[in-house]
Amino acid sequence: MSAVRINDARKKIAAVTGLAAAATTLAACSTVGASGATDGVVDYWLWDANQLPAYQACADAYQEETGNEVRISQYNFDDYWNKLTAALVAGAGPDVFTDHVGRYPEYVTRGALLDLNTLEATASIDHDEFHPGLAEMWEGPDGGWYGVPKDFDTxxxxxxxxxxxxxxxxxxxxxxxxxxxxxxxxxxxxxxxxxxxxxxxxxxxxxxxxxxxxxxxxxxxxxxxxxxxxxxxxxxxxxxxxxxxxxxxxxxxxxxxxxxxxxxxxxxxxxxxxxxxxxxxxxxxxxxxxxxxxxxxxxxxxxxxxxxxxxxxxxxxxxxxxxxxxxxxxxxxxxNGLGDSINAETDNPELAAEWVAFLGSDTCQEIVGSYAVVFPARPAGTEAAIEAFGEQGIDVTPFTDLVDAGHTALYPLxxxxxxxxxxxxxxxxxxxxxxxxxxxxxxxxxxxxxxxxxx
Missing domain, CATH: 3.40.190.10 (Periplasmic binding protein-like II)
Incomplete structure (x- = not known):
């Protein structure tokens, strides 16, 4: 299926204005490359250096399963959003990127993200397979779905x-x-x-x-x-x-x-x-x-x-x-929970969606959980994390009990x-x-x- 593009000139101006405003408090950015999930290669961005090894392991497993390569770029938090915002304004950037519920609404209103319901690999994902509320955080006012849950935090x-x-x-x-x-x-x-x-x-x-x-x-x-x-x-x-x-x-x-x-x-x-x-x-x-x-x-x-x-x-x-x-x-x-979103300017939305679907699968999330850094969004991934933390002598139940009991409140969206x-x-x-x-x-x-x- 075709990607959603920002074709109207007035929308493009709005995108530049709105997204640039989102970056005004961040440091100056460097040049970013063009997006393009082509020839079986997906460009993926994230910001947390602690999570990079886990997601490289997911990328390796994905390549072994599909033959498609994932190139991962990691930037520190402030640089990440500055580079990403500049890239989306320019119609460039990664095919897939780690997104934040506090940031994505403005990207949605500017037409910078693909609706995951329009792509075969992500449209078939069952929202109920994630911890309650995580998938719903990524549902836009237009009924679209703009991020596959990757983890949660309390x-x-x-x-x-x-x-x-x-x-x-x-x-x-x-x-x-x-x-x-x-x-x-x-x-x-x-x-x-x-x-x-x-x-x-x-x-x-x-x-x-x-x-x-x-x-x-x-x-x-x-x-x-x-x-x-x-x-x-x-x-x-x-x-x-x-x-x-x-x-x-x-x-x-x-x-x-x-x-x-x-x-x-x-x-x-x-x-x-x-x-x-x-x-x-x-x-x-x-x-x-x-x-x-x-x-x-x-x-x-x-x-x-x-x-x-x-x-x-x-x-x-x-x-x-x-x-x-x-x-x-x-x-x-x-x-709160992070998600993986797809750049509306990707050259191969279906390939990008396949990687996003893999990121949201038990296979990847159990890998991530085993690294004992975050709590993945799927219960199987969370259990893997609890076990991995436990092996290090760390009791993480003060974090996970809150979710089990429903004693949480969503990040303001x-x-x-x-x-x-x-x-x-x-x-x-x-x-x-x-x-x-x-x-x-x-x-x-x-x-x-x-x-x-x-x-």
């Missing part, structure tokens, strides 16, 4: 048992923590206990100096912009709040609601109390793995994609605990994501710094919703 607490022991706490103390936006619950009690100032006084002891902290009880990668995937979303979700009015393809944000504003006031208040690094410190050290590894932070909530990075830290006795239960009565984590991010990031940074109040979000929320009035 959030849990990484901590250093050495720091825990020094604070007089145990692994058991990290289980069944509770949280609320008023006083932080037993979760804040633990954060305070793990915090130590330069005189050795802990955050829950008299005389603690919040201006001179040696070890923060909790680390952070920053303000989290409008998503807060690993920073604050888990707390807001546990109040019953969600970013948007609809789960998929929303047109209204909900940052004007008291639940999220109270949550953010509590979260950024941790920095004022001295329990979390202030904005100026994070500005020079936003690497959460490094924060724990250096002893700067005793604990940090973060995503399952960093398990191997935390486990590799020298001098850290890694523990992983569930997120705290919030007012809804249980933990809630953001539930809506068009205009780049504009929303550009609007929200300085506001959220301002709240973190202490230059803005959380009530500012009520007015900003009106600006976000205005983006959708003429859609």
């Amino acid at each position: 959030v849990a607490l990484f901590y250093d048992r050495n720091q825990l022991e020094e604070a007089g706490l145990t692994d058991e103390d990290m289980q069944n923590l509770t949280w609320n936006p008023q006083d932080g619950g037993t979760y804040e009690d633990v954060i305070a206990r793990l915090t130590v100032d330069e005189n050795g006084v802990r955050g829950d002891e008299e005389g603690f100096d919040p201006e001179n902290v040696a070890t923060y009880g909790i680390g952070t990668g920053g303000s989290g912009s409008y998503v807060g995937q690993t920073e604050w979303s888990q707390y807001a979700f546990s109040t019953g709040w969600h970013h948007t009015d609809e789960t998929l393809w929303a047109t209204e944000y909900q940052f004007d609601e008291p639940e999220v504003q109270d949550t953010l006031a509590w979260y950024f208040g941790l920095a004022e109390k001295g329990y979390m690094p202030p904005y100026d410190v994070v500005g020079t050290n936003s690497d959460v793995v490094g924060q724990v590894g250096s002893g700067m932070a005793a604990m940090v909530p973060n995503g399952s994609w960093l398990i191997t990075s935390f486990a590799a830290l020298e001098g850290v006795d890694l523990g992983i605990a569930p997120l705290p239960s919030g007012p809804v009565g249980h933990p809630v984590s953001m539930y 809506a068009d205009h994501a780049s504009t929303v991010d550009a609007t929200m990031l300085p506001v959220m940074d301002g709240i973190y710094i202490g230059q803005r109040d959380v009530e500012t979000l009520t007015e900003v929320n009106e600006q976000l919703n205005a983006l959708y009035e003429n859609d």
Whole structure:
């Protein structure tokens, strides 16, 4: 079947404008080559170096099975999106690429992706064979399907048992923590206990100096912009709040609601109390793995994609605990999943679709799971990952139990994501710094919703 092309000149201009806007916050890009799944060769891009060996193994298995070659290119995260955006604007780039649910809506509205329902190899994929909700994330407003699920991620607490022991706490103390936006619950009690100032006084002891902290009880990668995937979303979700009015393809944000504003006031208040690094410190050290590894932070909530990075830290006795239960009565984590999409400008869409279908198969996803880096989107792949992590002595159930119990909330999926991010990031940074109040979000929320009035 033929590829969907951007033939109308006005659409091409819109594509250039919209996609270029998505790249304004990224670094300058280098020249990219033309797309072309020809002569049995597929060009495939991904960004995670940790996953490259697993996907090379999938490519080798695919070539052995079909005789078709896959050329894989890996770029770091920022360069990846800059190069990809420039390539799609120019009608070039890879045939197939790793995509993100926060990015693909704008690519869909600009006509840059193929509808996988129109290609034989991908149209026959059963969406129910993936973990619940993952395939649906890639369904566009036009009824098209734009990404085959490759993995999922959730959030849990990484901590250093050495720091825990020094604070007089145990692994058991990290289980069944509770949280609320008023006083932080037993979760804040633990954060305070793990915090130590330069005189050795802990955050829950008299005389603690919040201006001179040696070890923060909790680390952070920053303000989290409008998503807060690993920073604050888990707390807001546990109040019953969600970013948007609809789960998929929303047109209204909900940052004007008291639940999220109270949550953010509590979260950024941790920095004022001295329990979390202030904005100026994070500005020079936003690497959460490094924060724990250096002893700067005793604990940090973060995503399952960093398990191997935390486990590799020298001098850290890694523990992983569930997120705290919030007012809804249980933990809630953001539930996100990457997918594989096909460039609308590929020269051989059917061959590209065959590779995408293989990427979404049990064969490839069990290979990926066996490398113990991420949790594949198919249950068989996830089981392979759990087993592989277990062989390394890593208990990953704080991540997987969330999915089994349905205690998850989807990544906010809506068009205009780049504009929303550009609007929200300085506001959220301002709240973190202490230059803005959380009530500012009520007015900003009106600006976000205005983006959708003429859609």
